Amino acid sequence: MELIFSPEQQSFRMEVRQWLAANVPKEKLPTYDTKAGFELHRQWERKLHEAGFSMVMWPKEYGGRGCDLTDWLIFEEEYYGAGAPGRVNQNGQLLLGSTLLEFGTPEQKSHFLPRMASSDDMWAQAWSEPNAGSDMANISSKAIRDGDHYVVNGQKTWSTRATYADWAFGLFRSEVGSKRHHGLSFLMVPLDAEGVTIRPIKALDGEDAFAEIFFDNVKVPVEHRIGDEGKGWHVAMATAGFERGLLLRSPARFQQPVRKLVKLYRDNKAYADRDPSIGVAVAKCWADAEAYALSAYNTVGRVGRGDKIGAESSLNKVFWSELDLLIHQTAMNILGSSGELLACAPLAEERAYWLEGFLFSQAGPIYAGANEIQRNIVAERVLGLPR
Amino acid sequence: MDFTFTEDQLMFREAISRFLMTEAAPETLREIWETADGRCPELRSQMATQGLTALSVPEDNGGLGMGDIAWSLMTQELGYYGIPDSLADTAYVGAGLFSALNDSVVGKGDYLTKICDGELRLAIGHESSPLVADAHLAEVLLLQHGDEVHLVPSEQISDVVNPSIDSSRRLSQVNWQATPETCIASGEAGEKIWNETLNRGALSVAGQLLGLAQRMLDLTVDYSVQRKQFGKEIGSFQAVKHHLADVAGKIEIAKPVLYRAACSLENNHPLSDIHVSQARNFCSEAAALAARHGIQIHGAMGYTWEVDLQMFMKRSWALNNTWGDNIFHKARVQDYVLNSDVDLAPSKTFEEA
Structure with missing residues (x-):
């Protein structure tokens, strides 16, 4: 066990960091749930792809960079840390992409994967x-x-x-x-x-x-x-495993909002501390996001040794979805009466970041297999309880 | 970046687990509970034969020279089988403390060799607790006096036993006088030793709590499959399944946190304090939930003396506030997150922020 990055991993991190610093749009892109926002996100994906950063862990022949999963985690840390746009094509890239790599024919892989990496196909x-x-x-x-x-x-x-x-x-x-x-x-x-x-x-x-x-x-x-x-x-279950497992929600996806939450708390400390449970929740969010990151590196280590990610991926899904709720509920508690304001409200300023995340966090325990189903899977397949 | 254990480490754990499964069954522990001393010299010497007491003693003193990372697996086994405090406190925490002493300390090498051979009865008194575990049998005690480390022969102390709800724990109030003769480290060096010892003790407890959580989960899964109500196993009911799935979740997420803390302590990472407390908190939560859901699913049987759950549940409650209580470890993490100005960026997981 050695928990330090190699010089190669550190220089990869620096390369990603520098590229993102020079290229991430200064203004937040409009939501990809509108036609215009969707196309702007597609353009961003193309730019990412041209720089070779779209799907770093895919083989080069399919539009990737041929990196390992540790590099992918590093990339994700830098990507979220830089506040780069949401990945509009991730349900294809991360879920179908993984499925094609494992189950696709050579023709399917060479046709679909490069077009997915470049987001020519969404x-x-x-x-x-x-x-x-x-x-x-x-x-x-x-x-x-x-x-x-x-x-x-x-x-x-x-x-x-x-x-x-x-x-x-x-x-x-x-x-x-x-x-x-x-x-x-x-x-x-x-x-x-x-x-x-x-x-x-x-x-x-x-x-x-x-x-x-x-x-x-x-x-x-x-x-x-x-x-x-x-x-x-059988193929779909493999996809669902990837989704709940490592890929869909990389740790940095939660570490970045936690970083902002800690700042939000520190900037409003005197006000927030009137309820001591706020500080407790902020510290728990940090510890949980950090634990999730450690769990991801641990999983990558075990996968590298040949282990398969099994039903335990269901535990991951329950964990990150509940963490996301806690992060955003805590932020809303600190924001108090300004939490409800939409981004277009003159007084909202950058606070709408939290409202958007709060709303989306409500969906986490539902999508990708409801958490009740995940708990059943753990009980039956990990603990061996009767159906 | 390598977050895996070596084959040697994994095989050693497997061997110890198999040994304890047969030699430290609940019936045996209950028999030891009933003895006056609460300890079994035969079991201790068997564990020494298995190599457990040699694990982190330096190779120069006849030991295996492993460290906190290897112990993070072993303490889980000690917890799983409910092994009393003295083994981990002597062979892990005590060996660490002796190793950190200046080589000029008289008897340092001999004590390490005796730990290695399973022949030393040692107790450690840290100011985080007013009571000292296993002082009643110790031939020497390592006692804190401010920043000073004192090595005190048992003849120079008097002890008053304070029984615990966990019959495995034998706690004493120790009366003693600090003298220049017993002082073996002080000042900055002494402070560093005590801080490291507290961290190592907390990590030892963390591993044991995680092992206890797994034991309580296993016992409860077994019970929920045997016990029938409404014509079927209670483990088939969704409310019961979800209780147990939540315990499994707490255990799984605590593991990498424990291993990272062990790696930090072994390598003197600048954030060792925080990492150890984080591990303690996660393992403690896992054990607390395993106990809570364990007794709930056992029903009234869980509240009895007869059913083994009580042995592990009570031990987890007791250990939960040793080597730094919950308030201490929670506060250490909270203070770092809330009251510092470090930028907790996603890239900082393994770095000093």
């Missing part, structure tokens, strides 16, 4: 359905094989950023009469295909953050299936 997830939320195995959208393509019918929902995305990926029932997790196939569907209808869903901030996707006899070529026909559940 991706949305399409898992949930009106009757398949926490109970994802209840999926009923169909993909019936017809020669060299599937005919897709049905409805997906809660598809984040599908309003403006180019592609969606998800599970579809390819075997007629199959039940539960059997007979599902993992498909990538172009959202401009004939028969696709997108209906935006306004999130509680009033923006089109997610959407319903309707499929009406949509033709999807067979080569857009990942993994074997009828074996999509």
Whole structure:
């Protein structure tokens, strides 16, 4: 055990830091839940890609930099530390990207990954359905094989950023009469295909953050299936593991708001200390974010030794989602009466950062598999309790 | 950057775990509880044979020369099997204290060799606690007097036993006089030794609390599968599952925090104080929740003398405020975060901020 960075890792950190200092937009980009904001984020992604920083841990041939996961953690620390824009294409890059690297054919990898790294293709997830939320195995959208393509019918929902995305990926029932997790196939569907209808869903901030996707006899070529026909559940579970595990929420994603929270507290110390529980919560946020970072480095070490990330990734998801709630609730408690102000309010100044994060933190324990489901997974698969 | 243990470290832990599983079963511990001294010389000498007392004694004194990192695995085993205080206090904390002494201290090497061979009965009195664990059997005591370290033979003290709810703990109020003859370090050197000893003691407790948390979780999982109500195992009910999943979560997140603190202490990281207290807090939370949910899921059985849960639960409650109490360790972390002007940037996890 040696918890210091090598000279190579330190010089990589400096390279990232310098590039970000010179290139991160001075003004915050408008939210990617609007058409204009979405395209500005796409431009930022292209710039990142041209500098070789889009997907640092992917192989070079697919538009990455060929770094290891420790370098990725370093990159993330610098990226969040610099206040760089949110990664608009991360559901594709981090979740589908990992799935393609593990299960994709050589053709799929060389076609889709570079376009994903450069954000020429923007991706949305399409898992949930009106009757398949926490109970994802209840999926009923169909993909019936017809020669060299599937005919897709049905409805997906809660598809984040599908309003403006180019592609969606998800599970579809390819075997007629199959039940539960059997007979599902993992498909990538172009959202401009004939028969696709997108209906935006306004999130509680009033923006089109997610959407319903309707499929009406949509033709999807067979080569857009990942993994074997009828074996999509297995592929999807791997994706869900990546999502809850390491990739979707890197520690720096929480360490940066904690850094700001500590500053917010220190700047308002006399006021905040009238309730001693505020300082306690601030210190807990720091300790938890730090613990999550240590856990990530520890996991990377174990993965490097050949361990697989298993059901314990469910514990990660519960931990970071609850931490995010605590960080933002504590900030709102310090802000007091100015916490409710929208960014456009003259008196809001930079405080709206907290409101935005507070709202999004409410979704954390729900998306990527509700925390109740995660706790069931831990109890049944880690502790071996009866179903 | 390497956050993994060596094969040697992992195999050693495995060997100790297998040994304690057979030699330190709950029935054995209950028998030891009933003895006047509360200690079992045979068990101690068996543990020495296993190499446990040699772990961090320097190689020059016949030991294995390992450090805090290796002990962070071993203290979990000591906690899991509820091994009384004297072993960790002597072989880990005591060996660390003796090693830090100036070589000119008379008997330093001999004491380390005796620790290594499992022949020294030692007690350490730090001002964080008014009572000294295992003073009743100690042949020598290491006692704090301000910044001075005193090595005091048992003949020069008198002790008044103060029973604890944890029958494994034997606590004494120690009456003694500091004399120039017993003083073996003082001033800045003495202060440094005591601070490091407090950190090492706290880390030892942290590891034991984590081991205790795992034991209570395992006992409770077993119970929830055996016990049936409403026609099925109570472990199949979601409310019970979620209690236990939360305990598992507390244990998993505490591990890397404990290991990082051990690595910091072993390498004299400038933030060792903070890292140790952070580890203590995480392990303490894991043990507290494991006890709370453990007794809840055991129901009335958890409140009995008969069921083993009480042994580990009471031990976790007692250890929770030793080598610096909860207030001390929470305050150390809070003070660092709230009252300093360090910029806690994401890139600073492993650096001095």
